[in-house]
Amino acid sequence: MNNSIHPEAGLASAAAATIPGSATANPAPPADAWIRQATVDDAAALAELAATTFPLACPPVMTEDDISGYIAEHLTEARFNSYVANAERSVMVVEEPDADPGDSSSTRVSRRLVGYSMLIHTPPLDVEVQAALTLRPTSMLSKFYIRADAHGSGLSHQLMNATLSAAAENGSRAVWLSVSEENVRAQKFYAKNGFRTVGGMNFPTGRLVLRDYVLERAV
Numbered sequence: 239m240n241n242s243i244h245p246e247a248g249l250a251s252a253a254a255a256t257i258p259g260s261a262t263a264n265p266a267p268p269a270d271a272w273i274r275q276a277t278v279d280d281a282a283a284l285a286e287l288a289a290t291t292f293p294l295a296c297p298p299v300m301t302e303d304d305i306s307g308y309i310a311e312h313l314t315e316a317r318f319n320s321y322v323a324n325a326e327r328s329v330m331v332v333e334e335p336d337a338d339p340g341d342s343s344s345t346r347v348s349r350r351l352v353g354y355s356m357l358i359h360t361p362p363l364d365v366e367v368q369a370a371l372t373l374r375p376t377s378m379l380s381k382f383y384i385r386a387d388a389h390g391s392g393l394s395h396q397l398m399n400a401t402l403s404a405a406a407e408n409g410s411r412a413v414w415l416s417v418s419e420e421n422v423r424a425q426k427f428y429a430k431n432g433f434r435t436v437g438g439m440n441f442p443t444g445r446l447v448l449r450d451y452v453l454e455r456a457v
């Protein structure tokens with residue numbers, strides 16, 4: 239399985255592509271970004287990225303304590319270590335040259351993680367989700383996050399392409415996900431990428447039970 243996209247060859251050809259099932263051509267991605275499967279060496283950087291980007295998806299009803307509580311429980315370096323090492327999950331990262339690498343005397347090109355995704359390849363446990371989905375076997379898109387300064391850059395579409403490919407390579411016929419009813423930006427993005435709403439589910443987090451839409455698409 240080839241889970242990396244070369245910064246020049248891969249992304250250059252992907253830039254002109256249209257995602258199957260989507261009516262929209264991809265925006266041109268930055269030429270020096272790189273998408274690959276995560277390793278345990280990424281765990282610390284993934285935890286930092288996740289803590290930075292998780293709040294971007296949170297509805298206003300979540301307080302700072304709700305958000306920090308979720309991060310402390312689910313988005314730690316230890317968690318990402320186990321996610322990356324788990325064969326029933328696929329974690330993909332987008333990295334690009336770091337504009338502020340710190341040590342200017344170093345000749346090594348420093349790179350930073352800009353986004354990540356995580357698939358879970360086991361069947362859904364939630365009965366509402368089980369009833370809503372129409373295609374099996376399926377992978378859950380559990381996480382999909384891009385740093386705010388890269389929104390609208392096209393990187394999210396490149397990461398989606400790589401993530402859908404990883405699901406297909408793991409034998410899934412479809413990918414499903416849940417998205418907050420209030421996260422309109424993500425809903426628009428998923429619609430452009432061929433997902434359709436098939437139901438809803440509860441999303442319990444700390445003291446709150448939020449309501450999500452359930453979306454699905456074939457791969």
Ligand SMILES: CC(C)(COP(=O)(O)OP(=O)(O)OC[C@H]1O[C@@H](n2cnc3c(N)ncnc32)[C@H](O)[C@@H]1OP(=O)(O)O)[C@@H](O)C(=O)NCCC(=O)NCCS
Pocket residue numbers: 291294295382383384385388389390391392393394395416417418421422423424426427
């Ligand atoms: C969701 C995400 C991956 C999409 O990536 P992106 O690069 O922003 O996606 P795009 O720019 O291609 O598409 C977003 C769409 O929402 C629109 N949009 C941007 N901000 C918006 C807002 N505040 N409200 C509604 N729509 C908005 C954009 O205009 C665009 O629509 P258009 O193509 O019709 O103009 C990215 O925004 C992100 O990481 N968000 C934070 C984390 C998150 O919400 N993850 C999903 C969890 S389920």
